[in-house]
Amino acid sequence: MNGWEYAALTDRVALQRYGVQFNFNVLGLLCAGSRWSLEISPLLAAVATKSTVQDLDGKNDLLKSDARWHLGAGGNLRAGYRLAENLVLGVYSGITCLTGKQMDALPDCRHGSNLVWESGVRLAWTFGKKAKACRVETIEKRKEDRQP
Numbered sequence: 306m307n308g309w310e311y312a313a314l315t316d317r318v319a320l321q322r323y324g325v326q327f328n329f330n331v332l333g334l335l336c337a338g339s340r341w342s343l344e345i346s347p348l349l350a351a352v353a354t355k356s357t358v359q360d361l362d363g364k365n366d367l368l369k370s371d372a373r374w375h376l377g378a379g380g381n382l383r384a385g386y387r388l389a390e391n392l393v394l395g396v397y398s399g400i401t402c403l404t405g406k407q408m409d410a411l412p413d414c415r416h417g418s419n420l421v422w423e424s425g426v427r428l429a430w431t432f433g434k435k436a437k438a439c440r441v442e443t444i445e446k447r448k449e450d451r452q453p
Contacts, residue, residue, distance in 0.1 A: 309367060314359070314360060315358070316356060316359075317357050317359065318355070318356040319354070319355045320353070320421065321353040322350045322352050323350060323351050323352075324348055325348070325350070326346050326347070328345075329344060329346070330342050330343065340386055340387040341384070341386055342383075342385040342393070342395070343382075343383070344384075344395075345380065346380050346383065347379075347380045348377070348378065348380050348381070348399070349376075349378055350376075350401070351374060351376065351377070352375045352377040352401070352408075354370075354375065354408035354409075355370060355372045356369070356409040357369050357370075375403035375408070376403070377401045379400045379401035379421075380399060380400070381397050381398065382398055382399065383395045383396070383397035383427065384397075385427070391431045392428070392429070393429045393430075393431070395429070396426055397424065397425060398423070399423055399424070400421070401420065401421040401423075402420055405419075406419075407419050408421075
């Protein structure tokens, strides 16, 4: 029977995610026109995982798993600041819970959860022209013009 010391192993997991994610800007609802944004983004996806357990040198593949498909559900939270009209800088953190067997090739006794947690910095550029906001005065004037 082969055996390895746990501290001498490394696990490499490749992920592919295909899904639907909606971005809701909470601050956009409360104070329109603000440079700050706070987005909540629920996610539902099909996730494919494939993993390999190797020794620390990375030369020997000790355990390999075939591609596994999971249903993933979770979401992200992102805080951003608009630097220019089309440029936004933000930090985000999100978690995706996967169904089915674990995503890596380690034995079941080594862990009890099947989560993907990602965090980072995001620089976003939006394409196209921004719609101009109507002033309240203009809207009220139009109402007055329509009334006899």
